[in-house]
Amino acid sequence: MNTGQIISGAGHLALIGWALLGGVFKSEPLPFEVTEVTAISGEEYAALIAPQEAPETAMDVTTPEAPEVEDTAPDLGSEADASPEVSQPDVAETTSPDESPEVTEVMPPAEAEVSDEAPELTPPSEDVAVMVPEPAEKPKPRPVERVAPEPVAQPEPDTQVDDVAQPETVPDETSETPREETDATAPEEAATEIVTEADEPEQAAPSTSRRPKSRPPRSEPVETVDTAQEEPAPQEPKTDNSSVNDALAEALGGGGTGAAAPSGPPMTRGEKDALRVAVKQCWNVGSLSTDALQVTVVVTVKMGEDGKPISVNQLSATGGSGAAVNKAYEAARRAVLRCGAKGFDLPRDKYDHWRDIEMTFNPEKMRIK
Amino acid sequence: MMKQFLTLLMALAIWAGPLSAQSTGPLRIEIDEGVIEPLPYAVPDFVSENGAGAEFGRNLARVIAADLSGTGLFRELPQEAFISQITSFASPVQFADWKAINAQALITGSVSVDAQGKLVVRFRVYDVFAGQELGQGQQLVGTQEGWRRMAHKIADQVYSRITGEGGYFDSRVVFVSETGPKDQRAKRLAIMDYDGANLKYLTDSSAIVLAPRFSPTGDRILYTSYETGEPRIYVLDIASVGRRVLESQAGTMSFAPRFGPDGQTVVYSQSQGGNTDLFAMNIGTGASNRLTSAPSIETAPSFSPDGSQIVFESDRSGTPQLYIMPASGGEPRRISFGQGRYGTPVWSPRGDLVAFTKQSKGRFHIGVMRTDGSEERLLTASFLDEGPTWAPNGRVIMFTRETQGAAGKASLYSVDISGRNLKPVMTDSGASDPAWSPLQN
Numbered sequence: 102m103n104t105g106q107i108i109s110g111a112g113h114l115a116l117i118g119w120a121l122l123g124g125v126f127k128s129e130p131l132p133f134e135v136t137e138v139t140a141i142s143g144e145e146y147a148a149l150i151a152p153q154e155a156p157e158t159a160m161d162v163t164t165p166e167a168p169e170v171e172d173t174a175p176d177l178g179s180e181a182d183a184s185p186e187v188s189q190p191d192v193a194e195t196t197s198p199d200e201s202p203e204v205t206e207v208m209p210p211a212e213a214e215v216s217d218e219a220p221e222l223t224p225p226s227e228d229v230a231v232m233v234p235e236p237a238e239k240p241k242p243r244p245v246e247r248v249a250p251e252p253v254a255q256p257e258p259d260t261q262v263d264d265v266a267q268p269e270t271v272p273d274e275t276s277e278t279p280r281e282e283t284d285a286t287a288p289e290e291a292a293t294e295i296v297t298e299a300d301e302p303e304q305a306a307p308s309t310s311r312r313p314k315s316r317p318p319r320s321e322p323v324e325t326v327d328t329a330q331e332e333p334a335p336q337e338p339k340t341d342n343s344s345v346n347d348a349l350a351e352a353l354g355g356g357g358t359g360a361a362a363p364s365g366p367p368m369t370r371g372e373k374d375a376l377r378v379a380v381k382q383c384w385n386v387g388s389l390s391t392d393a394l395q396v397t398v399v400v401t402v403k404m405g406e407d408g409k410p411i412s413v414n415q416l417s418a419t420g421g422s423g424a425a426v427n428k429a430y431e432a433a434r435r436a437v438l439r440c441g442a443k444g445f446d447l448p449r450d451k452y453d454h455w456r457d458i459e460m461t462f463n464p465e466k467m468r469i470k
Numbered sequence: 471m472m473k474q475f476l477t478l479l480m481a482l483a484i485w486a487g488p489l490s491a492q493s494t495g496p497l498r499i500e501i502d503e504g505v506i507e508p509l510p511y512a513v514p515d516f517v518s519e520n521g522a523g524a525e526f527g528r529n530l531a532r533v534i535a536a537d538l539s540g541t542g543l544f545r546e547l548p549q550e551a552f553i554s555q556i557t558s559f560a561s562p563v564q565f566a567d568w569k570a571i572n573a574q575a576l577i578t579g580s581v582s583v584d585a586q587g588k589l590v591v592r593f594r595v596y597d598v599f600a601g602q603e604l605g606q607g608q609q610l611v612g613t614q615e616g617w618r619r620m621a622h623k624i625a626d627q628v629y630s631r632i633t634g635e636g637g638y639f640d641s642r643v644v645f646v647s648e649t650g651p652k653d654q655r656a657k658r659l660a661i662m663d664y665d666g667a668n669l670k671y672l673t674d675s676s677a678i679v680l681a682p683r684f685s686p687t688g689d690r691i692l693y694t695s696y697e698t699g700e701p702r703i704y705v706l707d708i709a710s711v712g713r714r715v716l717e718s719q720a721g722t723m724s725f726a727p728r729f730g731p732d733g734q735t736v737v738y739s740q741s742q743g744g745n746t747d748l749f750a751m752n753i754g755t756g757a758s759n760r761l762t763s764a765p766s767i768e769t770a771p772s773f774s775p776d777g778s779q780i781v782f783e784s785d786r787s788g789t790p791q792l793y794i795m796p797a798s799g800g801e802p803r804r805i806s807f808g809q810g811r812y813g814t815p816v817w818s819p820r821g822d823l824v825a826f827t828k829q830s831k832g833r834f835h836i837g838v839m840r841t842d843g844s845e846e847r848l849l850t851a852s853f854l855d856e857g858p859t860w861a862p863n864g865r866v867i868m869f870t871r872e873t874q875g876a877a878g879k880a881s882l883y884s885v886d887i888s889g890r891n892l893k894p895v896m897t898d899s900g901a902s903d904p905a906w907s908p909l910q911n
Contacts, residue, residue, distance in 0.1 A: 376499060387506035431600070
């Protein structure tokens with residue numbers, strides 16, 4: 102053992118000594134030291150300084166004196182011309198004072214009438230009750246325009262109805278299974294386009310650039326696609342992946358189950374605003390007590406891929422007693438669950454960004470004043 | 471070293487990978503604007519568990535619905551819209567059917583008559599979209615004659631479980647019933663449920679009566695009567711309708727009485743020699759003490775809920791304005807500074823607001839302001855509105871509205887403190903000077 106170690110140690114020492122002294126490290130520093138650089142700088146440095154100095158002196162000498170004399174001369178001429186301008190302000194002063202007093206006289210009586218009658222006019226507001234669901238349905242007609250231009254050859258326009266569980270979109274490639282998951286979500290994704298701000302970023306960057314990255318994992322799910330079509334079909338008629346994006350990438354013929362996995366671009370302001378508008382339409386504070394209207398409550402919402410809330414939990418609350426906090430939370434929960442019952446209009450390719458949502462319900466503007 | 475360095479690099483890469491992916495955290499949005507609309511609810515007829523309770527099933531549901539919808543905060547869904555029916559109180563609720571008609575709250579109940587002839591009512595309240603019960607189911611047992619009170623109590627529970635504040639349905643209102651033409655109007659005290667049912671008269675119309683006020687326990691009433699020719703204060707026991715006059719000094723007139731929160735102290739105005747000041751009296755001992763001593767008119771006192779302060783009306787500044795002073799007397803603090811004349815202040819049972827009558831520019835208003843005089847807002851406007859009284863939960867105000875002209879008639883109205891839901895209170899005859907009782911036990 103000792104001899105072996107000694108031999109090994111001696112061998113290593115010899116190897117290290119050879120490495121240090123054998124010119125291994127000398128070879129690397131040599132190419133970095135280039136002597137040509139120093140030789141060039143010495144001569145050309147003087148040459149570079151000369152042209153720099155020459156123009157500077159030339160500019161300083163020639164320009165300053167002549168223009169200064171010329172500048173003074175036109176100034177004197179302009180002053181003499183300024184006298185006729187006096188006539189303009191006289192005209193402006195005469196017109197303005199005539200009209201102003203008439204406006205002020207009209208205003209006072211209008212304000213007095215409004216203040217007296219205001220309280221009596223408020224009761225009719227009760228009748229405006231269930232107007233909320235109608236605006237939620239308006240986004241549906243728009244998706245047709247977006248779906249039509251890009252995948253012209255596809256029969257997607259027929260998939261306007263959300264609840265249909267058997268959309269037949271691309272029967273070309275997969276002969277065994279004519280029905281695929283991809284097309285059911287056409288109306289939902291199109292709904293994000295209600296917000297005009299969101300149109301450009303969706304079409305330009307995110308959809309096309311991300312797709313190549315998602316293909317590798319599809320090699321595995323290719324087999325599972327067939328099974329996935331059979332098994333979860335009744336459970337996830339609406340939880341399909343983004344229709345437009347997958348329609349463009351249909352060449353693979355995959356189910357696209359892995360499309361939501363990669364994190365897409367962040368949510369745009371328009372998409373966030375769309376969600377905010379959707380929730381606030383269902384946030385009814387009319388039945389809350391004045392105490393509950395003092396409570397700002399933060400809830401966490403666990404979202405499913407279909408845009409429907411899975412769970413709502415209270416994260417924190419400020420500004421009220423226990424009972425008031427509870428009622429404020431219940432109203433917030435009702436807002437999320439009620440408007441999310443049919444699924445929020447959220448971009449499916451950004452599911453990672455809205456899988457978990459923190460919603461702050463601040464009733465400051467809604468308090469009785 | 472190289473391996474260790476590479477290993478470290480790999481470890482950092484593995485650790486930092488998911489970290490960067492999760493760096494954004496959950497999506498955060500703030501909702502700072504909602505809608506104010508009545509909350510849709512459904513209250514199917516209560517299930518009759520034996521034949522004797524059949525007739526009560528529908529009546530209970532109707533009274534509960536009238537209570538809730540009458541607040542303006544709730545809107546009942548018609549029974550024709552129901553998809554599923556409640557046939558058994560114990561069977562699970564099909565929430566999907568109620569979601570489909572947008573019923574956000576569901577009230578189910580059962581009714582039966584036990585062996586002693588008592589009415590047994592059970593109920594549950596559900597948050598439909600959350601798919602769970604609000605609170606716990608309750609059972610009430612009472613006489614068959616008292617079914618309306620049972621319905622009111624259930625409605626109070628539903629109201630409380632949804633809004634977070636107490637209800638006011640199981641309460642009564644005492645008021646001055648008015649009949650006859652304006653110049654020969656007969657007035658007598660009457661009491662009814664808050665919704666106008668179960669009307670009873672407490673006095674005859676032989677003498678003019680004014681300004682009835684409930685005791686904190688709701689079993690007695692203070693009022694002013696001209697029975698002897700001069701205004702004097704009486705205490706009336708509601709159950710026995712027995713009454714007695716409060717002792718007062720000779721040569722004085724007493725009026726505008728109101729109970730303190732202890733049920734023993736009464737504050738009132740006493741006029742002597744053309745000057746009116748505020749006094750407090752222990753109703754048990756009859757001992758009284760002066761609270762104000764100013765040459766001006768001080769009247770319409772009202773205790774704060776904790777009994778520590780009194781808000782009242784005084785014209786010491788030249789026009790009637792509102793002032794607050796300690797309950798034992800002392801330097802008053804003016805709280806009303808708007809244009810017009812302020813009167814009949816009443817402290818909210820919640821303690822945060824004072825309701826009042828305001829006369830400005832030839833019109834009368836019922837309004838509320840904070841106890842420091844801030845945030846004054848007028849809730850009504852008409853030819854003559856006056857005499858506000860608070861609902862037990864401090865959310866609704868009832869008052870007198872009188873129409874113009876020789877045929878003018880006084881009637882009762884109620885309004886939410888938000889100014890919404892202004893509506894008349896049904897009475898058989900003319901009515902004025904309402905006073906809202908606390909919730910009954």
